Amino acid sequence: MDRYTGRFGLLLFLAFLVVLLLGSSSPAQAARPSDRDAAAPGRPAPQLPRVVVTSTPTDTPAATDTPLLTQTPDPCLDYLVTPVASATLVPGSTDIGNHCDDCVTSLSLPFAYPLYDQSYSSVNVSSNGTLQFGSSNPSALNTCLPDQSFNATIYPYWGDLTTDTSACATCGVFTATSGVAPNRVTAIEWRADYSATLSTTPDVDFEVLLYEGQTRFDLVYGTMAPPGCPPICNRPANKTIRPPLPGRSGQPTTGGDAETVGVQQDTGSHYTEWACYSPASIPDNSALIFVLNSCTTPTDTPTDTPTDTPTDTPTDTPT
Numbered sequence: 052m053d054r055y056t057g058r059f060g061l062l063l064f065l066a067f068l069v070v071l072l073l074g075s076s077s078p079a080q081a082a083r084p085s086d087r088d089a090a091a092p093g094r095p096a097p098q099l100p101r102v103v104v105t106s107t108p109t110d111t112p113a114a115t116d117t118p119l120l121t122q123t124p125d126p127c128l129d130y131l132v133t134p135v136a137s138a139t140l141v142p143g144s145t146d147i148g149n150h151c152d153d154c155v156t157s158l159s160l161p162f163a164y165p166l167y168d169q170s171y172s173s174v175n176v177s178s179n180g181t182l183q184f185g186s187s188n189p190s191a192l193n194t195c196l197p198d199q200s201f202n203a204t205i206y207p208y209w210g211d212l213t214t215d216t217s218a219c220a221t222c223g224v225f226t227a228t229s230g231v232a233p234n235r236v237t238a239i240e241w242r243a244d245y246s247a248t249l250s251t252t253p254d255v256d257f258e259v260l261l262y263e264g265q266t267r268f269d270l271v272y273g274t275m276a277p278p279g280c281p282p283i284c285n286r287p288a289n290k291t292i293r294p295p296l297p298g299r300s301g302q303p304t305t306g307g308d309a310e311t312v313g314v315q316q317d318t319g320s321h322y323t324e325w326a327c328y329s330p331a332s333i334p335d336n337s338a339l340i341f342v343l344n345s346c347t348t349p350t351d352t353p354t355d356t357p358t359d360t361p362t363d364t365p366t367d368t369p370t
Contacts, residue, residue: 129344130323130344132325132339134337135338140273141271146224147225150215151215153190153213155183155189156224157176158175158176161235162263165265166316167317180243183203184204186200186203186204196315196323197315197319199318201315206311207258207270208241208255208310212245213243213245214244219251219253222244232263235263238258238260239261243255254275256273257270267340267342269339271337272334274335312325312333314341
């Protein structure tokens with residue numbers, strides 16, 4: 052062996068020793084027991100770290116029933132109307148001074164009268180056949196209901212009428228009260244001409260009856276010319292035909308069939324209409340009885356609806 056070969060072998064031997072020493076001192080090897088050590092008799096098995104599981108309850112409120120509000124609809128149906136085929140008009144005896152064309156006269160009532168949900172001690176009477184508790188509109192241009200230019204109004208026979216006495220000496224608005232409190236009845240009667248005819252006797256004769264302590268009112272009709280028939284039907288020779296008003300398609304050319312009959316609350320939130328340009332809807336010597344249907348205010352009704360709420364649930368927490 053030459054000297055180079057001897058040196059090379061010595062270096063290999065030293066390298067082997069270094070590797071052997073480093074491997075025996077490795078922390079991983081020292082910390083991990085060998086299979087031989089674990090199986091050696093009389094020696095306890097190595098103890099590994101343990102995870103202890105404990106149950107920690109959390110306080111969560113139990114499920115509860117939460118009432119929900121359910122809206123009950125308003126069953127109010129306004130006024131109910133009952134027609135009466137045969138009725139007798141009771142004439143008024145006190146002249147309120149309404150003798151004009153397109154005018155309004157204020158009238159104090161002998162008792163407070165409830166219309167819908169409000170009571171009134173006075174009313175405005177129009178020559179054009181309206182009884183207004185919340186407005187003072189003299190308009191003769193009747194429309195179908197509701198009409199927002201009127202407020203809290205009874206329409207016994209709204210149309211183009213006149214109570215002027217220049218042609219009809221007996222025309223006007225007259226009142227009468229009968230009975231004893233608290234059961235009195237007040238009558239408000241119109242004796243009027245159609246504005247286009249100006250006959251010497253009233254073309255129409257009708258009245259409103261107001262009942263003390265009641266929501267009821269009656270519309271009573273006497274002689275109503277023409278008696279629910281087409282133009283010039285049964286017309287006296289001294290009467291002229293009224294031309295249709297502008298913009299009123301299909302409007303009859305005489306009174307009687309061209310008027311509006313009904314009632315409305317405030318400016319029209321509720322209303323009941325019996326007639327609007329309805330042929331033969333108002334016969335002579337007839338009546339309409341209006342009674343307010345029982346109206347209730349919507350109520351909030353609680354309903355039981357369970358809601359899902361978590362209950363007590365254990366939580367695993369490592370220690």
